[in-house]
Amino acid sequence: MSAAQLQLSILCLLIAPLAGCGLALMNAGLGRARNAAHSMTAALCAIAVAACVYFVCGQAFQSYPGGPAYFFSADGTIWNWIGAEPWLFRDLPMNGFAQGVPPAFLFAWFGMVAAGLTALIPIGSGADRWRLGAICASTVLLSGITFPLFAHWAWGGGWLAQLGANFGLGRGFLDAGGSAAIHVVGGLTALAIVWILGSRRGKYTSEGMPMAIPGHNAVLVLFGGIIAFVGWLGLNAAGAILFAGAETGRTPLIAVNTMLGASAAALVAALVTKLRYGKPDASLVVNGWVGGLVAGSAGCAFVHPAAMVIVGLVAGALVTLSVELLDLRLEVDDPGGAISVHAVAGLWGLLAVGMFGRLEAGDQGQFWAQLIGVGTLIGFVLPLTWGLNRLLNLAMPQRVAPDAENQGMDLYELGAGAYPEFITHADDFMR
């Protein structure tokens, strides 16, 4: 890795946390007013827990390309399955720029930011009913087991990254900006959390008809979407350089692709909602925008801008239709839309790399490498995260008491509301 790549990665990583700021604002805005402070507090706690747990063991399990790892051999093929770094960052070289040494601290820094971002995603889905203590405990499992394990496979030189070298499948599983390791892992955890928590009180009638519970602040949601875009630019560029070996000269392409994917997705979301409901829906437009960012992350450095527009268009339509399908047909109460935005759009983005990726050499079989990655997320990560959170739920019930839902999470868990001078709507207490 050249000095220019290292310096650019550091610059990009400095702005990457803005993606988390954006997601936290969106989660808060899409929830009820009486839970806004709880949502932001949960976001801060999740980031803090993720950072500490990643420091303790997450980085050890994730490792980095060329770092120590456990592997087994089957029929002459090496299966690299988990990192073998010492815990607590013990063997990381303090000087990240030493000659001939991989910038392990830089990888660890990226991993810490990514773990925090992953932990924020389920908070939007569990909004209005997920206890703060349970959020922290679930984040321990996510950032200590689920995220680092998959991140090692995709980013740390694990068996998914080696599909090209070992089985001749293109360049191996490609996930430059974190569509899989961050967003699909977070989105599938969100789905598991919603299944475990159940829907909010009053969301569905006895006939299964969903009731609209709109977010309390559209401005927070829209501002969150815009600020997330800035962070995404850094996240995609840093990820592409560190984990996909992109040259610094590709950074403008990454920025253009990031913007185009989001723009196409937002516009198609506006169009679809206009056609279906008569007017564009603000929350679905911003969800489409973020869905485009998510879908574009995987191939941001390897897809032509024209193809990225197609990726964004499909992502925007998928997010809009998926939100409706989950809410109306499948009774999945996801106030933040995180499952559609992060899991559904992320899975599409991963497959899109196999369809549209322009890889200089050896792109034969890239689609199959991407399909195996998608299969791993659905067939391994989803049962793992559901099983872990189900066990946690047995030891520590994750849903608040019915009284807390009526009173609001702010008052019940924090003792003070986000907007103490506002008049509380009567229906908040009547439900």
Added chain:
Amino acid sequence: MKIAGFLLLPTGWLLMLAALALLSRSGPRSAFLLAGFAVEILGLVLFVRAHLAPKEDRD
């Protein structure tokens, strides 16, 4: 149905891994990869349906 769906998800994934490890020719390998993925989708459909709330549990 929930347990069946839950078990089909990793089963499909293991089918994909087996195709990767045991088959070297691209045709059969691709077919088994698709078959494994199809098993996962079936498992996901069952798992999702199993989580639909029974009518008596609704508010």
